[in-house]
Structures are given as C-alpha cells and as structure tokens.
Amino acid sequence: MIWAILALALGGIVKGAIGAGVPVIAIPVLTMTHDVHFAVAVLLAPNLVANMWQAWNYRSDLLPRGFLIPFALGGAAGVAVGTYGLTRVPQEGLSLIVASAVLVYVAIRLANPSLALPFRLGRILALPVGAAAGILQGATGVSAPISLTFLNALQLDRRVFIGTIAVFFTALTIMQIPALAVTGILTPERALISVIALATVLSFMPLGAFLAKRLSRRFFDRVTLGLLVVLASKIFIDVLVL
Template structure:
C-alpha cells in the first residue's frame, strides 16, 4: 500500500508545492487551530486534479483534527451535542465526493475558489453568524451538517459553514476548538470514503499523504511559536487576504 515510487515520479516542482502547501497549512493551524486543509487544498488545486489534492490531504487532516478532538475538554460531550450535525455532514460528504473524481472536476476547482472567496470576505468583515434562537440548534445543526458535507464532498474543504456556525454558539475557546476538530475529522473521513467509492482515492495516494505529515508538523510547530509573537488580529487579516487572492485565482482560472 505504501509505495514510494509514485512520489519519485513527480516533478521536483510538484514535490516542492506539496511541501510548501503543507508547511503553510500547518503554520495556519498552529496559530489558529484550523486552516490546514483550507490552505493546502487551495494551493494543491492550482496544480493537481481535485481528487488527488484531496487524497494527499487525508492523513494529515484526519490525524491532526482527531488529536485536536481527543485533547479537548470532553470528546464524548462534543459528540453527544453535535452528533446530528456530524452525521449529516458525513452522509453528504460521502454522497458528493464523486464530483472531485468525475469528469466535472473542473467545476470543483471553481467551486473551491468561490468557497474560499466567501470564507475570506466573511472573515475580513469581522462579523459572526447570529446565535440560533432558543431550541434552534436542534434543526440548525443538521442543516449546517448537510451544507458542510456537500461543500466538503464538492471542494475538499470542510470549513464552511461549520466553522462560522460553531463560532456563533458562544462556546469557550477549548470547546470550540474541540467541536471544530470533531466536525473536520468526520468531514475528512466521509470525503475519503466517498472518493474511494467513486474510484478517486488510489492506495498510492496514502504514501504521499503520510509523508505530508512531515511538512505539516513543521508548519504547526512554527505556527505555535509564531502564535506567541503575532497578534491574532494581524495574523487573521494576512491569512484572509491571502485566501482571498487564492480563491480569486481558482474561481477565475479554474
């Protein structure tokens, strides 16, 4: 299963892009607790087909988010509260992942660019979604899960609208990071299963995905160090401006 030959067959420029993409994705995650798949998928999609880019993300995304979930205050409490959201998320991610491996993958790249643009504009606005009305979480969570799963399956990125929705719930910092870890883990597992069922997840991809843990870990370590030196406000502005440019490039040139 772990065959190194496909990696050696890649052009040096492609290998360099993989290294840079996961270093930058890890850096963002180290600073903010999220953003590895968003950044890495956006960069990888400029060169690789969407299904291959999503496959390369699988191991680093699952392991880092599972760790984020497991080290939070109460994984079982998070699962008990958000199981309707993550169940709907997983089902839709599996159902929609075929787009990345289909003849319409070109549109997946454009859709990814649009999602990144919307996320960047929303982030730069400084606004938050309004909290659900009393009792509204019971129907909002599954709806958000369905939308997140559909976008995960169609773009390979699981941040929208799950992250803004979770931020609207007034969770404390640790519980929020844990809830996002749960949502992103389930999204990625659903995406991986959906790609495999659609024939878009080659076993050889696991080699590159496992090796991508190295630059992702380097980036996360750097991000954790940077977090102590740069304000969250400054970092978020730079992050979202970069995401805006990347999203525009993919949406217009995809």
Template structure:
C-alpha cells in the same frame, strides 16, 4: 516531489496550528500546481485526519463539544454522501469561486465586528442544516470551511474551544471524504511515500503554529483568524475565475 510535499504540508500545518483550519486548502492548492487535484486530495487524507483528531482532543473534554455539535456532525456525514453521489462530476471551479466569495464576505463582516450569535435552543436543527450543507460543499470544493466555520464561530466559544470544535468538524469531514475518494478509486498504494512525508511534515508545522497561538492575545488571534479567512476566500475566488 517529496520535498515539495514536505514544504507544502509544513506550511499548511503551521497555519492550521495557529487558526485551526487551512491545511486542506493550502496543501492541495500548492500541490495542485504539480499534480492532479484528486491525487493531491488523496495524499491529504491521512495527515489531515491525524492533525484533525489531534486538534479535536487538545483543549478540554471533547465529549462536551460532541453533545453540543452532534446534529452538525450527523449532517456532515449525510451531506458528504449526498455530495459524493450527486455533485462529484459537477464543475468544481464554479463552486470554489462562490465559496471564496462567501468567505470574503464573512471575513469582512468579522473584521468590522459584525457578530452573529446562535441561540442554544436553535443549535439542534440549525446545526443539522449547517452540517448537511458543509458536507455537500466539501465534496464539491475540497474545502471544509463553509458554512461550518461561521456557524461554530457564532456559538461564542472561547479561542481554544473554537479550535477544538473545528477539529471535531474537520475530523468527521475528512473521514467521510476519504470514503468518497475510496469509492471513486482515487486512493492508491503508489501514494504511500508522499503520504508518509506529509504525515511527518504536517504535525511538525502544527506544533509550531500552536506555539504561536499560545503567545498571541485573543484580539490578535481574532484579527489573524479573519484575515486568514479573507486570504483563503480571495485565493478560492481568483482560482475559480482564472
């Protein structure tokens, strides 16, 4: 079991190091074959938080991004609380399937160079709505991607700032999701050993992924980013159907 945890989090950390996202989906998706999803999500919390904080602090001044993203981050907190209260007992398979379909559509639009842009004057109110929705979807599906990732991509940030902004968003999502899991009684001391293994494996994989990202051209990164979202969306959609 510990070897499986190490392998899953090393692979998930590598993917996260390259494109800035994917650790929860890959890790929970693989571990979900061996244990209940709630237990896999509980193991995920600490390594996800550590890697997200690391990702948020690397690449420049995080304060500048926080000033630009504050309404979105507040919305994530409120949306996660709302989701924990109202959506904790809904059918997560159906939600995951539609999330996967939406990710596939967004990835295809990106691969065909259909680009969206958010005006600076609209970031305050739109960011809050995006954050509110992202927080709710996170509780329902365990995935932090929508609609936060498309929104951040539409802010026209450069490659490294986009990855840093994703780290900020995922950090807030992870903290609020941890609070929801603790409230639901899913956090247990018996998970200490798997958490320690995951906490070692995920950063090692992330270092490898960051080295890969530094050596690829921006256009290659863009294509890999959208192909990864396409694969993630197909995985979620098919998992919801099967």
C-alpha cells in the same frame, strides 16, 4: 511541489494556532498545481490524524453531545453526497467551485466579523448545517465557508472551538476515506503522498501553537484571508483567462 509543501506548512501553522486552516489553504494551491481530485485525496491523512490529535487534546472542552453528534453525523452523511458530485463535475468546474467557496468564506468573515448566533438556535441547526458542510467537503475538500462560519457565529471559547471542529473534521474524513477509495480517487500513490503531507503539517502545528500565544487571532485571520483571496483569484485566472 515546492508551493504545495509551503502551503501544507502554512496550513499546519494556522491549524496549530486556531484549530483549522489546512484544507482551506492547501486545497487551492494543490488545485492549481494538480487537480481537485489529487488535492482532496492528499489532504486525507493530514485531516484525519491532525484532527484526531486535537480532538483528543481538547476532549474536555467539547460542546454538549446534543450538538456535537448531530453536527458530526450530518457532516459524515453529507460527505457521501458531495463525493458523488466530485466524480461527476468536470475538473475546471470543480476548480471554480473551490475558488468560489474560498471567496465566499472570506466575504463572510469580512462582512460579519462579529456575527452572533444563539446556542439554542445553533443546536437546532447543527444537523442540517453539518450536512451542508459535509456536502461541500466531499465535493471540494473545503467545508470552511459553512462549518467554520457556523461555529464562529456561536462565539465559542478557543479551546471549545478547536475541540468541536476537530471532532467534526474527523467524522468527515472517516467517511471520506472509503468513499474516495471506492470511486478510485484515492490511489496507493496518493495515499503515500498524503502520509508525506501529514508529516509536513504535524511538523509545523507546534509552531502555530507557539505563535498563537504571542500573536493575536486577528493577525492570523488577516494573513490567512489575504492569502486566500490571492489563491482564489489565481484559480479564476487560470481557468477563465489562461
């Protein structure tokens, strides 16, 4: 639990600094200490409240509705499909999917740091890309390899990026809560732990916002990517070797 709390705190710092980071950091740690079902359920409250907060704070910096609505609705629909997979794939398989998704995200960020996508094309791809990210979110709790890579490629201003991804993550979580409740993955005990996790994340988000004004985005990227490689490698070792 100490490692889980540290992961949530670091996720809160990164979330406050760049607008995303809680699931991509906390899910691998919680997967190692518990399982993917537990990890996805515990991140519900932090995902919902933190993203609603940021969506409201950056409401004047969102992308046009013609992009935002298809992106968010596609993601919400994808979550329902991904949650079905979450209930069918064995835990070891889910752990490997989480680790693989994290490494894919790292590889994309390192291989294409300046990847650029015209906004006109991005608007066309918003619905299918949102759906694909939602499926990954529903199955593993981590949509970053698709959602963050897609928005990063649009080369958005920091405030526009934070507001847009916050709306997207909010839509995913709103769909994810009833889906996980129906499947029995979201239990009263896990809901209580999720609220505790929320308090941890919110406590550290202001620190991230403070540090973002003094440290470069590149610094946060490198630290986060390095940590993700370590976490993903640990999951592979635990599942395939130990």
